[in-house]
Amino acid sequence: RPNTPDRQLVTIGRITAGVVVVLAMLWSTQGGKFGSIFEAINKIPMAFAPGITAIFLWGIFWKRGNNQGALAAMIFNVVVGLIYLAIDIPLIGEKQLIAKELGIPFMQVGWYLFILSSIVYFVVSLCTPAPAPEKVEGLCWTRPLDALRGKMEGTLTDPRVMAGILFAIMVVLYIILH
Known part of the structure; x- marks a missing residue:
């Protein structure tokens, strides 16, 4: 609005x-009620972020995806994520049904939600009309390396430079902390 x-x-x-x-x-x-502060602050985003990630990732790489598929995947992820939170966060009682009873770590739940949300995205997108080619022109990459091609917009403000710096920092931190 x-x-x-x-x-x-x-x-x-x-x-x-x-x-x-x-x-x-x-x-x-x-x-x-949680094993660590890390677990406590990550369980809520873990219930919703996989759907957003699936929509973003497949929206960039798949021209056939559409808004109906994205909306269905997001609704699916929110519903399943809320169910996950309700049965795995020990707000009532002390049981964590997914983590403790089934033995699925909360970080792995994110992977499963990503896969399920992706399936919903693909199925609904294929069952509904494809977006018009002029609407997706220039929005989807045909190859993953397309992100690296093109004229540099600036130095430090270019997303490719920022990604390279972030990658280098992660490598250094991994080497130091491993």
Whole structure:
């Protein structure tokens, strides 16, 4: 809604910030029920990020994908993610059904949700009309190396340079900490 007045945007921002603060306060009381702080702060994004990742990844590499497939994959991921949170976060009682009873680590749940969301994306996209070629022209890469081709936009601000720096930092950290 690009025509939303600034006053309304500020009001929405204030309400959203208030809700997030209240949710953070409620969530902070549950930290002791997890094995580590790492596990506690990663379980919630793990329930939703795989769907977003699948939509983004396949949206870049597959011209046949469409908004119906993306929406179906996202709804699927949110529903399954909420179910996962409900049965694996020990808010009521002390059992973690997925992690402890089935023995599936929470980080691996993200992989399974990515695969399932990808399947939903592909199936729904194939069952619905393809997007018009002019709508996806220039939005999808035909080959993974297409991201590296093209004129450099700048030096440090070019995403390829930033990605290279990030990769180098990760390699150095891996060598130091391994």
